[in-house]
Amino acid sequence: MEVIKYPNKLNWNIILKRPVLKTEELDNIVLKVLEDIKINGDKAVKKYSKQFDKVDLETFKVNPDEFEQAEQEVDPDLKIAINIAKENIEKFHRSQSISYEEIETTKGVKCWQKAVAIEKVGIYIPGGTAPLFSTVLMLGIPAKIAGCSEIILCSPPNQEGNINPVILYTASIIGITKIFKIGGSQAIGAMAYGTETVPKVYKIFGPGNQYVTAAKQIVSRDAVAIDMPAGPSEVMIMADNSANPAFIASDLLSQAEHGRDSQVILVTTEEDIIETIENEITNQINNLPRKNYAEEALENSKIILVKNDEEMVEIANQYAPEHLIISTIYYREFADKIINAGSVFLGNYTPESAGDYASGTNHTLPTNGYARVYNGTNLDDYVKKITFQEISKEGIVNLGPVIEKMAEAEELIAHKNAVSIRVKNILDIEENNEYPFRIK
Amino acid sequence: MEVIKYPNKLNWNIILKRPVLKTEELDNIVLKVLEDIKINGDKAVKKYSKQFDKVDLETFKVNPDEFEQAEQEVDPDLKIAINIAKENIEKFHRSQSISYEEIETTKGVKCWQKAVAIEKVGIYIPGGTAPLFSTVLMLGIPAKIAGCSEIILCSPPNQEGNINPVILYTASIIGITKIFKIGGSQAIGAMAYGTETVPKVYKIFGPGNQYVTAAKQIVSRDAVAIDMPAGPSEVMIMADNSANPAFIASDLLSQAEHGRDSQVILVTTEEDIIETIENEITNQINNLPRKNYAEEALENSKIILVKNDEEMVEIANQYAPEHLIISTIYYREFADKIINAGSVFLGNYTPESAGDYASGTNHTLPTNGYARVYNGTNLDDYVKKITFQEISKEGIVNLGPVIEKMAEAEELIAHKNAVSIRVKNILDIEENNEYPFRIK
Numbered sequence: 001m002e003v004i005k006y007p008n009k010l011n012w013n014i015i016l017k018r019p020v021l022k023t024e025e026l027d028n029i030v031l032k033v034l035e036d037i038k039i040n041g042d043k044a045v046k047k048y049s050k051q052f053d054k055v056d057l058e059t060f061k062v063n064p065d066e067f068e069q070a071e072q073e074v075d076p077d078l079k080i081a082i083n084i085a086k087e088n089i090e091k092f093h094r095s096q097s098i099s100y101e102e103i104e105t106t107k108g109v110k111c112w113q114k115a116v117a118i119e120k121v122g123i124y125i126p127g128g129t130a131p132l133f134s135t136v137l138m139l140g141i142p143a144k145i146a147g148c149s150e151i152i153l154c155s156p157p158n159q160e161g162n163i164n165p166v167i168l169y170t171a172s173i174i175g176i177t178k179i180f181k182i183g184g185s186q187a188i189g190a191m192a193y194g195t196e197t198v199p200k201v202y203k204i205f206g207p208g209n210q211y212v213t214a215a216k217q218i219v220s221r222d223a224v225a226i227d228m229p230a231g232p233s234e235v236m237i238m239a240d241n242s243a244n245p246a247f248i249a250s251d252l253l254s255q256a257e258h259g260r261d262s263q264v265i266l267v268t269t270e271e272d273i274i275e276t277i278e279n280e281i282t283n284q285i286n287n288l289p290r291k292n293y294a295e296e297a298l299e300n301s302k303i304i305l306v307k308n309d310e311e312m313v314e315i316a317n318q319y320a321p322e323h324l325i326i327s328t329i330y331y332r333e334f335a336d337k338i339i340n341a342g343s344v345f346l347g348n349y350t351p352e353s354a355g356d357y358a359s360g361t362n363h364t365l366p367t368n369g370y371a372r373v374y375n376g377t378n379l380d381d382y383v384k385k386i387t388f389q390e391i392s393k394e395g396i397v398n399l400g401p402v403i404e405k406m407a408e409a410e411e412l413i414a415h416k417n418a419v420s421i422r423v424k425n426i427l428d429i430e431e432n433n434e435y436p437f438r439i440k
Numbered sequence: 441m442e443v444i445k446y447p448n449k450l451n452w453n454i455i456l457k458r459p460v461l462k463t464e465e466l467d468n469i470v471l472k473v474l475e476d477i478k479i480n481g482d483k484a485v486k487k488y489s490k491q492f493d494k495v496d497l498e499t500f501k502v503n504p505d506e507f508e509q510a511e512q513e514v515d516p517d518l519k520i521a522i523n524i525a526k527e528n529i530e531k532f533h534r535s536q537s538i539s540y541e542e543i544e545t546t547k548g549v550k551c552w553q554k555a556v557a558i559e560k561v562g563i564y565i566p567g568g569t570a571p572l573f574s575t576v577l578m579l580g581i582p583a584k585i586a587g588c589s590e591i592i593l594c595s596p597p598n599q600e601g602n603i604n605p606v607i608l609y610t611a612s613i614i615g616i617t618k619i620f621k622i623g624g625s626q627a628i629g630a631m632a633y634g635t636e637t638v639p640k641v642y643k644i645f646g647p648g649n650q651y652v653t654a655a656k657q658i659v660s661r662d663a664v665a666i667d668m669p670a671g672p673s674e675v676m677i678m679a680d681n682s683a684n685p686a687f688i689a690s691d692l693l694s695q696a697e698h699g700r701d702s703q704v705i706l707v708t709t710e711e712d713i714i715e716t717i718e719n720e721i722t723n724q725i726n727n728l729p730r731k732n733y734a735e736e737a738l739e740n741s742k743i744i745l746v747k748n749d750e751e752m753v754e755i756a757n758q759y760a761p762e763h764l765i766i767s768t769i770y771y772r773e774f775a776d777k778i779i780n781a782g783s784v785f786l787g788n789y790t791p792e793s794a795g796d797y798a799s800g801t802n803h804t805l806p807t808n809g810y811a812r813v814y815n816g817t818n819l820d821d822y823v824k825k826i827t828f829q830e831i832s833k834e835g836i837v838n839l840g841p842v843i844e845k846m847a848e849a850e851e852l853i854a855h856k857n858a859v860s861i862r863v864k865n866i867l868d869i870e871e872n873n874e875y876p877f878r879i880k
Contacts, residue, residue, distance in 0.1 A: 081845035088545035088839075095543045096553065103535045105528035105800035113536065116779045118813050130851035166849060202813045217661065225813040244865070250858040257854040284861075288854050335828055339556050346830040349866075351858035354831055357846040358839055360545035361827040372642045373558050373665040375824040384815040387801040388775060390786040391794055399528075399798055405521035406797045409606060411570035414697040414728050418690040418791035421724075425684070426789075 001252075001266070001281075001298050003274060005305045009314075015304065016319045018231070018263060018368055026214045030185045034218055037189035042196045048186040053127075053156050055181075060197055062163060062179040067172050070165035082170055085358035086137055092360030093142045096379035108395025115383040117147040118225075120199065122191035123176075124206030127156035127183055131164035132207075138362050138377065139205045140174040146382035151176050152199060154191060156183020184208075188215035192224040203227075205377065207364070227377060231368035234263035235352055236321035238312045238334065241270045243327035244348050248273075249280030251325055252301070253294055254353055260296035265319065266303045267312050274303055313337045320371040323352045342371045393426045441692075441706070441721075441738050443714060445745040449754075455744065456759045458671075458703060458808055466654045470625045474658055477629035482636045488626040493567075493596050495621075500637055502603060502619040507612050510605035522610055525798035526577055532800030533582045536819035548835025555823040557587040558665075560639065562631035563616075564646030567596035567623055571604035572647075578802050578817065579645045580614040586822035591616050592639060594631060596623020624648075628655035632664040643667075645817065647804070667817060671808035674703035675792055676761035678752045678774065679717075681710045683767035684788050688713075689720030691765055694793055696737035697730040704741035705759065707752050714743055753777045760811040763792045782811045833866045 007015055036044040042060075050056045100113040123139045125132055136153070143151045153176050155163050163181055171179055180198055182190055188208075192215075194200030203225040204216060216226040235255040239248055248266065255264045268274065281298070285291055306312055313334060316324055320340035328334055331346045338344055342365030343355050355361045365376035391399070400423040407415035447455055476484040482500075490496045540553040563579045565572055576593070583591045593616050595603050603621055611619055620638055622630055628648075632655075634640025643665040644656060656666040675695040679688055688706065695704045708714065721738070725731055746752055753774060756764055760780035768774055771786045778784055782805030783795050795801045805816035831839070840863040847855035 075849075078845055078849050081842040081849075084546070084839075084842045085846060088549070091545045092543050092551045095541060098538055101535060103532050103800065105531045106524070106798075109528070109794070109799050111532045111800045113815075113818065119779065130849075132850065134846060134850060221657065223809055225810075246861055246865075247858070250854065250861045253854040254852070254858045257852060284854075284857060288857075289851065290853070294854065331830075338826065339559065341826050343827045343829070346828060349833055349836045349862055350829055350831040351836075351843075351855075351862065353843050353847055353852075353855035353858045354549070354836070354839060355827075355829055356843075356855060358546075358842045359549050359829045359831065360543065360551045361829055366824075369663055370665075371824065371826075373824060375553075376827060378553065378825060378827075380820060380825075384806075384811070384813060385818060385820075386778065386781050386811075387783045387795075387816060387818075388786060389783070389790055389795055389799045389801055390771075391790040391799065393789055396789045396791075396794070399524075399794065402521040402524045402798045403791075403793050403796075405518055406525060406574060407793055409515075409518050409521075409570075410572065410574060411729065412694070412697060412793075413730070414690065414693040414724075414734065415791075415793035415796060417724065417728075418687070418694045418793045421686055421690045422789055422791065425686075 001278065001301045001303050003303045006307060007304065012315060012318055015302065019261065026210055027218065030211055030214045031218060033185045034189040034215060037186060037195065038193045045182055045186050045190050045195055049182060053183050054159055055157055055161050057161050057181060060180040060182050062168060062181065067168055070168035073165040074169045078166065082133065083173065086141065086173060088358055088360035089137055089141045090145065093145050093379050097145065106395060106399045108392040109399055111387065111389045113385045113387050115385050117383050118203050119148065120150040120201040121148045121382065122201035122204045123153045124187055124204065124208055124212060125153060125155040125167060126208050131166045133166045133170040134357050134363065135207065136167055136170040138364050140171060140176050142377065142379050143382050144174055146379055148382055150199060152178040152180065152191065152201060154180045154182045154187035157181035185211045185215035188212060188219060192219035192222065227364065227381060228366055228370055228374050232261040232263060233258045234321050234367055235323040235325065236265045236267060236316055236319055237325040238316060238328055239266065239268045239270065239273060240328040241273065242329035243273065245273055245276040246280045247348055248327060249277050249284055251351055252281060253284055253288065254351065256294040256297035256301065257288060257290040259293050262297040264297060264301035267306060267315050269306060269308060269312060271305055274305065316341065320369045322365045322367045322371060325352060340372045342366050342376050396422050397426055441718065441741045441743050443743045446747060447744065452755060452758055455742065459701065466650055467658065470651055470654045471658060473625045474629040474655060477626060477635065478633045485622055485626050485630050485635055489622060493623050494599055495597055495601055497601050497621060500620040500622055502608060502621065507608055510608035513605040514609045518606065522573065523613065526581065526613060528798055528800035529577055529581045530585065533585050533819050537585065546835060546839045548832040549829065549839055551827065551829045553825045553827050555825050557823050558643050559588065560590040560641040561588045561822065562641035562644045563593045564627055564644065564648055564652060565593060565595040565607060566648050571606045573606045573610040574797050574803065575647065576607055576610040578804050580611060580616050582817065582819050583822050584614055586819055588822055590639060592618040592620065592631065592641060594620045594622045594627035597621035625651045625655035628652060628659060632659035632662065667804065667821060668806055668810055668814050672701040672703060673698045674761050674807055675763040675765065676705045676707060676756055676759055677765040678756060678768055679706065679708045679710065679713060680768040681713065682769035683713065685713055685716040686720045687788055688717050688767060689724055691791055692721060693724055693728065693734055694791065696734040696741065697728060699733050700736035702737040704737060706743045707746060707755050709746060709748060709752060711745055714745065756781065760809045762805045762807045762811060765792060780812045782806050782816050836862050837866055
């Protein structure tokens with residue numbers, strides 16, 4: 001790791017710069033796939049599955065037998081673990097549900113919001129050697145809690161045409177049964193436009209490679225919503241002299257093992273701790289199956305030594321990390337000052353991997369500085385909030401003159417008339433042709 | 441208006457089809473402007489202001505004298521009206537602020553969310569003959585309530601180089617003082633990338649023409665967030681025999697006067713009411729200054745006669761209107777069944793124009809069917825919710841085995857180690873090298 005000691009604030013921008021991601025070149029390839037699926041449906045999906053994923057399936061949909069088989073194949077201890085994680089994620093996401101009160105803004109004018117589930121959502125789970133069943137929990141559970149009536153899931157099959165049983169098991173315990181063996185940009189196209197087998201959805205969630213990301217961005221211009229764009233995963237760790245170097249090293253390695261483009265940054269006020277952490281990394285890295293990835297990621301990683309606690313906080317807020325671990329003695333005070341981060345892990349006994357799997361928080365989080373604006377996936381992402389207003393006769397008489405005056409100033413006279421005609425009607429009937437209150 | 445009687449449900453899709461909006465052709469023009477601003481800052485903004493808006497300004501920033509002058513120029517009665525609307529909008533948007541509780545998901549594992557304001561936001565207000573000061577209220581008030589530390593506003597000046605005094609007055613009473621006389625795609629570029637005078641923001645809000653919309657979509661791929669894409673405004677009205685035909689006509693006209701591409705749809709179970717409403721429209725339209733717009737919009741508008749209340753609800757949910765007026769006797773029961781709409785207006789005395797200006801709800805709403813997924817602007821749009829977790833020694837010992845098992849199954853061994861190393865440390869210190877609970 002590159003160690004940078006007491007950098008000038010003017011250079012923080014350069015130090016914290018993330019690699020620029022280019023997706024533009026893929027757009028043409030992906031656009032062709034999407035257009036083809038829009039027109040030819042299943043036939044096109046079949047074609048690209050064969051071309052890109054090297055599988056030629058008769059049917060995409062996972063059938064009940066496959067779920068049963070998966071249920072039998074998954075290690076019973078893993079099932080226990082998944083079910084405990086599921087409960088925690090449910091508890092936390094259920095707590096995000098809120099009911100809004102009716103507000104009387106002017107006498108007789110009532111306004112309120114109501115959260116209503118997005119009817120149809122699609123979840124994409126990438127393939128690969130290891131099954132990302134934890135992401136099934138993270139994206140499926142809030143959809144169920146929100147009450148989305150149609151939840152579908154696409155994931156690429158292996159070359160035998162199967163989806164990993166742990167993914168099927170995890171989906172089934174949440175109650176997701178419409179699963180399609182489709183991967184890549186063709187999965188996104190199928191969910192965005194619908195095919196003979198795959199229902200069209202209104203919003204698509206889930207991580208994926210650059211083709212998937214490009215496809216999501218393209219369909220999002222076609223009236224399909226998407227969750228946030230996903231970039232390489234990141235962690236920033238703040239450590240003072242209360243931090244345990246071995247723990248810190250293990251957290252840095254957790255992030256680094258994701259892949260060579262992982263972003264790993266340690267910020268500390270303690271010069272002495274740096275060497276100890278580096279030695280711990282050297283010790284711990286040897287037994288990792290993904291050692292090569294971790295080593296490559298660490299080559300691009302940074303340890304930044306800063307003057308004081310204030311600079312630690314400032315640098316974290318400037319970077320806006322996806323994951324922020326605060327290993328300082330007064331970590332709650334630090335937490336209060338964090339304004340840009342995805343998910344924050346407090347104290348010595350809260351590793352990032354707790355949030356990745358089982359603490360209850362969501363692990364789908366904003367990368368690439370998006371944490372300045374976006375939050376991680378939460379219940380809000382599966383609902384929209386409809387506003388309602390109910391105005392009584394008294395209310396429109398009270399508020400009428402305000403609306404009339406403003407509509408007139410914006411030169412929208414029909415807007416004004418819609419009020420005047422109602423107020424006149426009320427006052428005529430009540431044989432009282434004067435506003436109780438009037439703006440001239 | 442075209443009257444469609446008892447259409448077959450299979451044809452609803454076609455009847456409810458909105459015109460397709462094409463923005464792609466503008467992309468190249470807009471892209472050039474944005475690239476130029478990214479590189480040349482103010483100089484480029486100046487160039488395009490001259491080229492597109494025919495103004496050549498020395499400085500873009502509105503100075504304190506201009507605010508003072510505006511304050512004097514605005515009609516005192518309009519000021520009263522704006523201030524009442526401001527209070528209502530504040531009341532309703534303040535009620536959307538929520539604090540989340542700490543959840544203990546497993547003994548010793550605490551999780552919570554915290555809403556934190558997006559630091560820097562930009563608001564775009566279009567120019568034109570009438571000043572859209574109501575949109576300044578709608579987009580500026582929640583930014584202030586959320587606590588955004590930097591709020592800037594761009595709006596094109598007239599050919600004398602001035603922004604309409606009502607816009608300046610409205611901004612100033614909310615507390616927005618960084619206002620720049622810049623319009624079109626160059627305003628979006630200036631806010632997205634920052635220039636010597638205009639600060640870079642993290643999220644851009646506001647309506648605009650097709651150039652502005654295209655610019656917003658392009659910068660949104662460059663790590664700047666935007667509010668939802670804006671299409672032509674829409675209203676759907678549901679009416680039974682309790683509806684007042686004159687009121688309905690006035691609401692249809694309010695929407696129609698926005699412009700020729702306005703979408704206006706009446707759904708009713710009452711065949712008798714249709715002719716009365718059409719006659720009312722003929723009467724009321726004559727005195728409208730924007731009669732031509734309204735007439736053109738009405739030519740493309742539809743009156744749909746349906747069999748029963750259930751069909752009314754179903755057609756509304758299928759269309760997902762930006763504005764939905766429910767003029768039925770049991771309007772609260774109908775409201776409970778609405779799952780896709782931006783803002784809903786209940787009963788005979790709640791015209792859409794109340795929500796456009798002063799009831800308290802936001803008037804920046806999802807058009808073009810986006811109401812299936814998105815809500816109108818609310819307080820959530822100005823904050824992100826950071827998740828926190830704090831795990832005690834007891835907590836990591838309790839939850840550790842779950843995380844270890846799951847990380848192992850996803851083949852992320854460093855993730856597992858980050859837990860194991862902590863648990864081992866705790867159990868060693870406590871001279872108890874057994875997990876109290878273990879998944880094998």
